[in-house]
Amino acid sequence: MSEGLRIERDGRVAIVTIDRPPANALSQGLLQELDEAFQELAADPAVKAVVVTGRGKFFSAGADLKEMQGALGDATRGRALAERGQRTFDQIEGLPKPVVAAVNGFALGGGMELLLACHVRFAAASAKVGLPETNLGLIPGYGGTQRLARTVGAATALDLILTGRMIDAAEAHRLGIVQRVVPDEALRDEALAYARALAEAKSAVSLARALRAVLAGRERPLAEGLALEAALFGELFASADAREGVGAFVEKRKPTFQDR
Template sequence: MEYQNLLLRAADKVLTITINRPNKLNALNKETLAELNQAFTAAFADAGTRAVIITGAGPKAFVAGADISEFASFSVEEGRELAREGHTRVFDLIENGPKPVLAAINGYALGGGLELAMACHLRIAADNARLGLPEVSLGLIPGYGGTQRLTQLAGKGKALEMVLTGDMISAEEAYRTGLVNKVVPAAELQDAAKTLIGRILTRSSNSAAAAIRAINAACKDGVNGFETEIAEFGNCFGTADFKEGVSAFLEKREPKF
């Protein structure tokens, strides 16, 4: 389909999604969120796509928050529905997707933008990136999973500091706290993202999906992550990838997944 706020480019089994609203610092409005739902739903269903990279257009921002004008007059229930719909249709969709999703963070990742990056499985930041959850300055708190995912990634103390102050942190500080996997010079960001994804693509796609499900289970209430791991481990034995991987190991060659 044709997107108004996204640019899509597929190459070498990787779909790159670029949020293309640079004049608005790629802020997430309702239309962009709807397009993200459509793009990720299609990517996860496409057999020719094995991984996704998401980034922002222009040098200034990955995503500098949500479009505040859209919810300035919302009621309590409208606010709850905004968050609930965002969780279901975009942020949880990405986190629970069966294919690796990497956020290439160029510039500002604030509010909903940082929440979008945290919903991805991996994050690489340009060295000039700035990350934060400034919702308290609007009399709000993060509503797209920010309080939960930041706590999981950076720990309770850092999450409380960032959310309660609303202050931004540097890419290097984000790396030290575990919020991002790697920091690279801005000019090398896209190449670094493709290199990491390329490394993952040499491995089994079935194993990647199983690993995502098992690791996500560690953070879900009422789910025994160990039991999820046991089940996913067992399921791997019934896949063609397992047979190829073991054969390649025994034959001392690289596997062809």
């Protein structure tokens, strides 16, 4: 029985919706479902892009605190809980297909850590995000300290984490936490249109290597990142889709990619 995860298909786009009222809290069961869902999406050649969103007023309020309460007092169990969430979000970030977050409302704690694991992030104008764990005597444990610092820099990440304050969509956009802010009523359509455009117009092999070049290269020394980029460029140079894409440009026609 599902903990509250729905998966729909729109052509070659998969829509993953967290639907666990009232706040879309991330229980251990729901994290397991997310992990399994993204393993399946990774293996499905019919899926070329994914949209992640929530139902109602919450993208996700974060970890299920009532469930977590039972582990308090045990450092080993606490570490295991953090590592479980990290594995799930690593699985999402590591998907070799674009993952677009459609942040429909509050994204707090683990909910913000989830959106940070997505590759491109859309937010409704009314959305609010934050990492309030220090208000509870904790710190973000599902990757938030690491991904936020890599997104906005250490000082800004510390400001948000130490204070635990929520910020609105406009500030999240200014800081680079989200890339698009759209009217609430347009969020799903805008995020889906973006994902659909990638799925329909791009080569899956080039999308996968673009993701790998940026994500695997971001923390390497520049020389190593450039070497990775060159290696991936070389792989694509030998692909059928590169021949098709360049040929279509020269011939002034629309390419027909075969994702190989």
